[in-house]
Amino acid sequence: MTLPTITSADPPQQAVTMLSTALGVSLPANFGEVTLVKSSDLATVRQAVKAFDGLTLALPLITIALIALTLWLSVNRRRTVLQLAVGVSLLMIVERRGVLHEQGVLADAAHNPQVARSVLAGVLNGFFVLTAWGAGRGSGRPGHRRAVRTVPVGRGPPLVGEADLAQHRGRKGR
Secondary structure: OOOOOOOOOOOHHHHHHHHHHHHHHOOOOOOOOOOOOOHHHHHHHHHHHHHHHHHHHEEEEEEEEHHHHHHHHHOOHHHHHHHHHHHHHHHHHHHHHHHHHHHHHHHHHHHHHHHHHEEEHHHHHHHHHHHHHHHHOOOOOOOOOOOOOOOOOOOOOOOOOOHHHHHOOOOOOO
């Protein structure tokens, strides 16, 4: 059996006919097609995409403005920064849960849920990683955690600067 050479320049119906003839079987008219959106849902999807495009520009600018306003109006800015950090962390958890839920809903609605689930996992997880990048473990100074150490009193060598502190207090270092 010799399979025909099919290129992207060949019309799809002609390619299906050539393959059907070479294999000696009847292939369905929609062979090789992947349905992304049904035509009945196309108008709704277009409206959602347009709304999302508008929000991608407006929401980050509004968020930055509101954070700046919050810090400017705050009486205790340090506490406000902590509260904002906790809020962002909780929001990221809720976002992740929402992404996982929507991923399941979209995959279950597909013609081949297993393939759709793996494709959506790659796309949506990649999106989540990109949005969480700035708040991830890579932030902060390198070696910052190594600089903070706890040494029990009376054990181990004196810490850097401990002798200076003891002299300042009028005592000798250990």
